[in-house]
Amino acid sequence: MARKRLVEIDQARLAEFQAGIRKRYSDDQILAELRACAERLGTSPTMREFSADPETTVHPQTVIEHFGSWNAAKRAAGLVPRRFATRDELLGLLRELGEELGRPPTAGDIDDHKGRMPSKSLYWHTFGSLSNALREAGFDVAVGAERLERAVDQGAELARRLGRLPKFADWAEARREDDSLLTEWQVYRMLDAERGAWSTFQFLVRERLDEDGVRVATDGRLL
Numbered sequence: 001m002a003r004k005r006l007v008e009i010d011q012a013r014l015a016e017f018q019a020g021i022r023k024r025y026s027d028d029q030i031l032a033e034l035r036a037c038a039e040r041l042g043t044s045p046t047m048r049e050f051s052a053d054p055e056t057t058v059h060p061q062t063v064i065e066h067f068g069s070w071n072a073a074k075r076a077a078g079l080v081p082r083r084f085a086t087r088d089e090l091l092g093l094l095r096e097l098g099e100e101l102g103r104p105p106t107a108g109d110i111d112d113h114k115g116r117m118p119s120k121s122l123y124w125h126t127f128g129s130l131s132n133a134l135r136e137a138g139f140d141v142a143v144g145a146e147r148l149e150r151a152v153d154q155g156a157e158l159a160r161r162l163g164r165l166p167k168f169a170d171w172a173e174a175r176r177e178d179d180s181l182l183t184e185w186q187v188y189r190m191l192d193a194e195r196g197a198w199s200t201f202q203f204l205v206r207e208r209l210d211e212d213g214v215r216v217a218t219d220g221r222l223l
Contacts, residue, residue: 034077044079094137104139155205165220
């Protein structure tokens with residue numbers, strides 16, 4: 001017997017079959033799979049990452065059929081889309097995290113909630129700084145914290161020009177050429193470190209460079 005051509009498929013029966021397939025998983029089961037995958041990956045999964053996860057049992061297309069789109073499913077699961085988060089979504093996630101913590105979130109808090117929170121770098125790239133994002137989200141941001149973040153940004157830019165982490169003398173020289181920089185002593189006094197204040201600042205600069213994908217050797221050279 002000749003097989004039916006695809007164009008002769010009974011669309012009503014096909015729809016009934018597809019509806020039955022979708023019923024194999026509840027929305028809650030699918031959302032649980034998404035959250036579990038995010039927990040294993042340490043970040044909000046893409047369709048490819050979700051499909052490649054050996055512990056997932058749901059096909060990405062099934063997820064889309066249930067929720068209309070991949071990003072809609074991730075939002076329903078409390079996961080932020082990695083590439084398509086809107087400005088309002090980013091602010092909303094900050095507010096939710098702040099309500100949970102009972103205080104303004106820090107960069108470390110964002111790191112501790114990977115998967116449900118976007119990266120720190122996305123906030124910096126979208127708002128110019130995490131302090132700006134927090135302020136726009138309605139949090140009170142200490143002036144000192146904002147000044148330190150600005151100094152760290154300037155330190156990262158100076159490090160790129162020097163090819164290494166800036167020393168105290170490097171900063172003093174750069175300040176003579178650019179009076180928009182804080183003085184080296186202002187930077188020094190902002191850090192609560194009785195000893196090693198400047199090395200603490202260099203550590204913060206290194207962390208900022210690392211977030212931007214720039215690696216720093218143990219001797220301070222940029223790789």
